[in-house]
Amino acid sequence: LSTLTGIDGIEETGLRAQKRGRPPSLTDVQIVAAVLRLVAETRFEDVSMRAVANELGTSVMTLYNYVPSKDALHDLVANHVLRPVRVPGPEEGTWEERICQLERDARRALAAHPGMSLPGSRGAAPQESVRLAEGVLSILAGGGFEPDEAALIFATIYTFVTGQLEVDAMQAKGGQLEATLAGVMEPARLTREETFEFGLDAIIEGLKAKIGTQRSRRRSQRRRSRS
Amino acid sequence: LSTLTGIDGIEETGLRAQKRGRPPSLTDVQIVAAVLRLVAETRFEDVSMRAVANELGTSVMTLYNYVPSKDALHDLVANHVLRPVRVPGPEEGTWEERICQLERDARRALAAHPGMSLPGSRGAAPQESVRLAEGVLSILAGGGFEPDEAALIFATIYTFVTGQLEVDAMQAKGGQLEATLAGVMEPARLTREETFEFGLDAIIEGLKAKIGTQRSRRRSQRRRSRS
DNA sequence: ACCTGAACACCGTTCAAGT
């Protein structure tokens, strides 16, 4: 599934399956690879369509034959980056373990390309991020949570991971705030990975505790209203 | 301090204190107000310098007499938005309460202008966000945490709030991901405020628990190494 | 069917001249 290393590099998605006419000279994989190469050095927003075309050795307008807009180009790349992230199945542990693994994978995949903006931050939602979101919700449903409990848990975790990626990006860009804080936070010396693991763990711990007290409160309310 | 409503509207910061020569025709407050008016309808990135100048009734280049670049303009506005947020003092409750209040205020201030990008996401760190970050760290220091504990707590909370703002912005822009998820998360019907309060609470709960177990583990390690 | 140069309507920012 979705190797970026295919040397022949022909027909990744197969979605553009036409028979007659001049064969395409570019592949989705090639385009994605070119963008990721450029995005390793600046943010996606600072990569121009002209630069991508140049990296591919074609003209800008050739690029527009494969992708209708820059937003669509972003989605193409974001989907490619997120595609390898799996949704762990029910046999792979408790809901906590499965969610942790999914989020860890997703973050690792995205953090490998800090120049890419967050999947949801542009208009369209890349289908892969929708797939993962639905994966988390289904894990929670399997964990025996009520829909509104699942929604709260999902939102909290989603928010945390989003923030983590935002901070990853800030740091990769050498933001001044990060520098200032790094000074203040001496001598903690925490890896981004460490704060992620710690934070995710703490959040899940806290969520379980809060849901528990919410439930017992509701139960006692029910008992009270019955008497 | 920093009222946006001053009618005479002269000399906000006083930093540009010159005596001779033509007096300035614009105020920082006026500029900030103009940007916030425009930013209510689109993202800051989509507001052009020309549009700001137009909103102010001057030419673009007049604007450049007050602000050296668009980034500087962003900082000017971000600082203005964050200035009213106070760092609660030691007499205003436990460290949890004080941090919750600060973060709640900060989020409310920023969420009122969802078009503004996050304070740290551009290059320079607005001084006001540095002030608040240092405020949180000092509250934690006062709460009796070791520097590395404080760093972990700070990073987790900072990350969560950043994510919350990012999600606020996505939703304000009517992102498709939000729409899709809204469908899946029916019928929870959660306000952004509700998920924020719930999440922040859960996180602080989880952080306290995790720090506690970390400490007792360290204590038992010390005991073991002594024997 | 795919490729492509030229052009359009924008950007942020610099220059050089006005008062």
Add this chain to the structure above:
DNA sequence: ACCTGAACACCGTTCAAGT
């Protein structure tokens, strides 16, 4: 000291013509 139009070097995207 402050103001300003014109110009520069870019954008993303459209057009119209090539093969």
